[in-house]
Amino acid sequence: MPDNTREGSSARFVDGGIPAGMLAAVREERPLIHHITNSVTINDCANITICVGAAPVMASAPEEVAEMVAAAGALVLNIGTLSAAQVEAMLIAGRHANDLGIPVVLDPVGAGATAFRTASTRRLLEALDIAVLKGNAGEIGVLAGTGGSVRGVDSAGITADPVATVRECASSTGTVVAMTGETDLVTDGRGVYAVRNGSPLMERLSGTGCMAASITGAFAAVAGDLPVSSAAALAAFGLAGERAEVAARGPYSFRAALFDELAGLTPDDLARHARVEVL
Ligand SMILES: Nc1ncnc2c1ncn2[C@@H]1O[C@H](COP(=O)(O)OP(=O)(O)O)[C@@H](O)[C@H]1O
Ligand SMILES: Cc1ncsc1CCOP(=O)(O)O
Numbered sequence: 001m002p003d004n005t006r007e008g009s010s011a012r013f014v015d016g017g018i019p020a021g022m023l024a025a026v027r028e029e030r031p032l033i034h035h036i037t038n039s040v041t042i043n044d045c046a047n048i049t050i051c052v053g054a055a056p057v058m059a060s061a062p063e064e065v066a067e068m069v070a071a072a073g074a075l076v077l078n079i080g081t082l083s084a085a086q087v088e089a090m091l092i093a094g095r096h097a098n099d100l101g102i103p104v105v106l107d108p109v110g111a112g113a114t115a116f117r118t119a120s121t122r123r124l125l126e127a128l129d130i131a132v133l134k135g136n137a138g139e140i141g142v143l144a145g146t147g148g149s150v151r152g153v154d155s156a157g158i159t160a161d162p163v164a165t166v167r168e169c170a171s172s173t174g175t176v177v178a179m180t181g182e183t184d185l186v187t188d189g190r191g192v193y194a195v196r197n198g199s200p201l202m203e204r205l206s207g208t209g210c211m212a213a214s215i216t217g218a219f220a221a222v223a224g225d226l227p228v229s230s231a232a233a234l235a236a237f238g239l240a241g242e243r244a245e246v247a248a249r250g251p252y253s254f255r256a257a258l259f260d261e262l263a264g265l266t267p268d269d270l271a272r273h274a275r276v277e278v279l
């Protein structure tokens, strides 16, 4: 971890200027984020990518994924509605991204719920250099091997301590791991960032995990430090969630407000209100 912290009363916090600068860079550079993703939340991922300031493209035909990823700032792989053919396309795109130095974000949706999802995730982790593995607690607990349960696409809990779980997952996979939940934990296996922004309404919508991966990809496209960029991405999304909650009458008006609030979020808002603690 870089020395980008300042002392707080009981903990140390990331300097607000770092995540703020990353949001400004996303808006200035407008990186293309190539997604190979699920058919449930594909439109939400496209639109949240635009709201954060980047440009989405969804392309999964094996005939074109290598060409498409060559133009991208990041590749987001999401196994939410995987098939054997789609995993092959992910491998083609991922290998080409690795050759070109383009960061690859993997969202192991439902890993642990079925053997096929778990095996496909492990195959992608072994074959590719994954920059950031972003999953819910159950998914990360399963992949860490420390114990986790997943029902469908939802976390049903973990056995071990959350910090130990995320650290073990990062160490054993050799990736930066972002484990989402009420508090998001991000680590490269050493220091751990705890991101405390967010709203409980984010759990009541399908797609917030997928959208978190899209935003993580957008930040990874403009930043060299993946633990910091991932924590900043989750803080920005969580902050949009906090603001969306204020006027929401329920999950669906919250959903509309979530897009609006992220689109309206300024680097200064992020600098002032990101709650990112170094554990
Ligand atoms: N109870 C909560 N309070 C605040 N933020 C939350 C809460 N639950 C989830 N989130 C946020 O919602 C997003 C999706 O997280 P999660 O529900 O863990 O993912 P998934 O949809 O993959 O299961 C993350 O950005 C996370 O920070
Ligand atoms: C419901 C569902 N089924 C397969 S993919 C998917 C969407 C999962 O979205 P998220 O993990 O972001 O809630």
Ligand SMILES: [Mg+2]
Residues within 6 Å of the ligand: 203, 205, 206, 207, 208, 209
């Ligand atoms: Mg969800």
